[in-house]
Amino acid sequence: MTHVHIIGGGLAGLSAAVDVIGRARVSVYEAGPACGGRARSYYDKALDARIDNGNHLLLSANKASFRYLGLIGAEKTLIGPGAPLFPWFDLSTNTGWTLQLSKGRVPFWAFSRRRRVPGMKLGELAMLGRLLKAGPDQTVSAFLGEGMLTRRLLEPFAISALNTPLETASAALLAAIMRETLALGGTACCPWYPAEGLSESFVDPAIAHLTRLQGEVHCGTRIAGLDVQDGRVVGLKSGSETIAIGPEDKVVFAAPSPVARTLLEPHLPDFTAPDAYESIINVHYRLPGPVTARGMLAKVGFVGLVGGVAEWIYLKGEILSVTVSAANRYAARDNDELIATIWSEIRQAVGPVLVETLPEAVPPVRLVCEKRATFAATPAQDRLRPQAKTGLANLALAGDWTQTGFPSTIEGAIRSGSEAIRALGLSH
Ligand SMILES: Cc1cc2nc3c(=O)[nH]c(=O)nc-3n(C[C@H](O)[C@H](O)[C@H](O)COP(=O)(O)OP(=O)(O)OC[C@H]3O[C@@H](n4cnc5c(N)ncnc54)[C@H](O)[C@@H]3O)c2cc1C
Structure with missing residues (x-):
């Protein structure tokens, strides 16, 4: 075998x-x-709670992700409202609303004051059509207008999906996401997220599944180099040992792009991979007890914000968790000041719809900054992404940074794994 x-x-x-x-x-x-x-999820000592490194949102359109969850028996570990509902709050005007997309491709939602983005003009929808035809060198900001559809939907959607400032972000990558989500209508846009944690949904059940089928998972095993002979990988160097790769064996390289550059460049003459990154900040506030929301926030479990630093607030029992994307722009800001600013935004946006009163003082908190959260989704970086198939006969590449046609996302990462298996000639 x-x-x-x-x-x-x-x-x-x-x-x-x-x-x-x-x-x-x-x-x-x-x-x-x-x-x-x-x-991933882990126990945070300071908060005395298990947290995710960052909040992750999936949409119902993410077919490969749901297939993967099905294969590992974890499809029931995600939760969501079961409908395309997105509560929003504009901090600059103190306005809250819920975007309620219609099920199919025709955007009936845009005709209903109750369901659309407040202040948007119907004419703004034409921008979505233009974006879908974006060329590979165009940036997102070249397409954006001045209206409320841009400010209150497209900008936050694009920055979350691409994790890159919109002046430099690739419009073609955004279009790829839009073609599979917004353009298909609400059925493709129902939000889902782990009920318990990322590891409990995506990692632990996968390891249990692999172990049941006699797969081996070796944690704490860093591969530091490849032995290559006659166009094939014949060994993986780890510490003082070399793992022998037999004549029939195959290798999938699924470590991040900086590691790929170090380990693969010596063996693949024309190898390229993204080399610019964007960070994501997550701030987790630990409250004295679980918080209970009223209305739409109770149904959906998170709210999107515009007009401030915080972009998404998730209610996770006694943890209020906030995401800030494309966070390189905040690198010079003091963490304590960011934490205090975001806490005041939380109090403004969700304080009024919680049953419990939020304290004025910042509660125990953990700020997690993932410095290389994703590659910068610019046209230039996108061109550096390699295909799964390589010049070495038994080596294929996987990872959200390979050429998946998607930005750095769970869906892209999961598709890339299957693509690597296909490239090795091992798919069904
Ligand atoms: C804070 C944050 C929020 C995000 N939010 C979302 C979201 O809402 N929705 C979404 O779809 N995506 C989101 N993403 C992106 C998503 O998490 C990634 O696209 C995905 O997890 C990437 O998976 P990967 O397997 O390609 O890479 P990685 O997760 O980087 O996996 C690579 C693995 O290789 C290991 N490794 C490194 N070097 C070696 C070596 N030498 N030998 C052996 N192993 C090695 C690493 O330890 C790592 O476990 C977010 C990412 C972050 C950081």
Whole structure:
């Protein structure tokens, strides 16, 4: 039986493993103490709580992700309102509303004052059509207008999806997301997120599934180099050992792009990979007890914000968790000042719809800044992304940074794992 060796136990590596197990022997080598990579949960001592490194949102359109969850028996671990509902709050005008997309492709929602973005003009919808035809060198800001549809929907949607300032972000990558989500209508846009944690949804069930099928997952095993002979990988160097790669064996490289550049450039002459990154900040506030929301926030579990620093607030029991994307722009700001600013935004946006009163003083808090959360989704970086197939006969690439046609997302990472298996000629 072919033995597939997978370097990296993030979602791309796990997706490759889950895809091929049963048809091949599988070993995953993960450098860290646990799998999950940029989508993981852990116990935070200061908060005395288990948290995710960052809030992650999926949309019902993310077919590969739901297929993966199905294969590992974890599809029921996500929660969401079961409808395309997005509560929003504009901090600059103190206005709240809920975007309620219509099910199908025709945007009936835009004709209803109750369902659309307040202040938007119907004419602004034409911008969406133009964006869908964006060329590979165009940036998102070249398409944006001045109206409320831009300010209150397109800008926050684009910055969350691309994690890149819109003046430099690739319009074609945004269009790729839009074609599979907004353009298909509300059925494709129902939001989902882990009920418990990222690891409980995407990682632990995958490892249990792989282990049940005799797969091996080696955490704490950093691959530091490849031995290559006659156009094939013949060994993986880890510490003082070399893992032998037999003549029938295959390798999936699913570690992040900076590692790829170091390990692969010596063996692949024309190798390129993204080399510019954007950070994401998540701030987790621990309250004395669980908070209960009223109305739409209770139904959906999160709210989107415009007009401030915070972009999404998630209610997770006694944790209020905030996401700030494309966060390189805040690098010079003091963490305590950011924490205080975001806390006051939380109090303004959700304080009035919570049953409990939020304290004025900042509660115990953890700020997590993932410096290389994603590659910068610019046209130039997108051109550096390699295909899964490489010049080495038994090596394929996976990872959200490979050429998935998507920005850095769970969906892209999971698709890339399957694509690597296809590139090795091992798909069904
Ligand atoms: C804060 C944050 C919020 C995000 N929000 C969203 C969201 O809402 N929706 C969404 O779809 N996506 C989101 N993303 C993006 C998503 O998390 C990533 O696209 C996805 O997790 C990438 O998976 P990956 O397997 O490609 O890479 P990684 O998760 O980086 O996995 C690579 C793995 O390789 C391991 N590794 C590194 N070097 C070696 C080595 N030498 N040997 C062995 N192993 C090695 C690493 O430890 C890591 O586990 C977010 C990301 C962050 C950081």
